[in-house]
Amino acid sequence: MRLLAIADLHLAGAVNREALDALPPHPDDWLIVAGDVAERIDMVADALALLADRFAKVIWVPGNHELWSRPSSDEPVGAARYEALVDRARALGVVTPEDPFPLWPGPLPHGVGRLAVAPMFLLYDYSFRPDDVPLDAVVEWAEETHNVCSDEILLSPAPFESRIAWCHDRLARTERRLRAEIPAGTRTVLVNHWPLRRDLVRIPRVPRFTPWCGTVRTEDWHARFDAYAVVTGHLHTRRTDMRxxxxxxEVSLGYPRQWDHGRGIAPYLRTIVG
Structure with a gap:
């Protein structure tokens, strides 16, 4: 029994959809899906249904792509969209950031007595920008190198006044739950689409994309909440770091050009425990 993880399936691409369809069953394993499954709610739900049928348990958190909404669509936007996604996931038995944190029932790492998996939805607040770039100049600064995130157009924060306000609300809600619901003596696997630490955002291909990559308010969450592991995506830079x-x-699959189709998706499932 293993706890596996992947992110950024980006199923708008036919190659990625076909690869997901070909993923073999893992009936004894749990799977973390750390966001950016697809842009349409039905496509996200279809993918989670497929995965729920092939894994013992699926734990999902949203990324920015799930939250995108287009003017031509009649799908909900903002927080209502997130709630709709949660409802669809729950109907499939998929664990969401709004559900109790499941305790890992499988073999534990050496020295770990109990392990809880904590899916989180935290967003970002532009604080991963350079210190000399003021908040009100972030978009202009990123635009100089064509690194502005499409969230500026497609990710509505409604009913919050801004994505920053929504982020800070999510931080407060999540921190309260982590403090109240993680049993004493329990280590955690923290799961969020966006990185929790600024120093782990290394994206030389798009260096001015960093403001859309997290919040400095989570820099110490791995220590505060005794994390055995932190699982994220978003960056499309598969790697393992220690702090x-x-x-x-960082467990992203990525866009079709960013992974080896001949291998299929299975080799990209990262083992977190097991």
Whole structure:
């Protein structure tokens, strides 16, 4: 029994959809899906249904792509869209950031007595920008190198006044739950689409994309909430980093050009525990 993880399936691409369809069953394993499954709610739900049928348990958090809405669509926007996604996932038995944190029932890492998986939805607040770039100049600064995130057009924060306000609301809600619901002596696997630490955002291909990559308010969450591992996506830079005794796993698959189709998706499932 293993706890596996992947992010950024980006199923708008036919190659990625076909590869997901070909993913073999893992009936004994749990799977973390760390956001950016697809842009349409039905496509996200279809993918989660497929995965729920092939894994013992699926744990999902949204990325920015799930939250995108287009003017031509009649799908909900903003927080209502997130709630609709949660409802669809729950109907499939998929664990969401709004559900109790499941305890891992499988073999535990050495020295770990109990392990809780904590899916989170935190967004970003532009604080991963350079210190000399003021908040009101972030978009203009990123635009100089064509690195502005499409969220500026497609990710509505409604009913919040801004994505920053929504982010800070999510941080407060999530922090309260982590404090209240993680049993004493329990280590965690923290799951969020966006990285929790600024120093782990290394994207030389799009260096001015960093403001859309997280919030400095989570820099120490791995220590505060005794994380055995932190699982994220978003960057499309598959890697493992260590901070103290915590593993930080970036588990993106990515766009079709960013992975080897001949291998299929299975080799890209990162083992977190097992």
């Amino acid at each position: 103290g005794d915590t593993r930080f796993e």
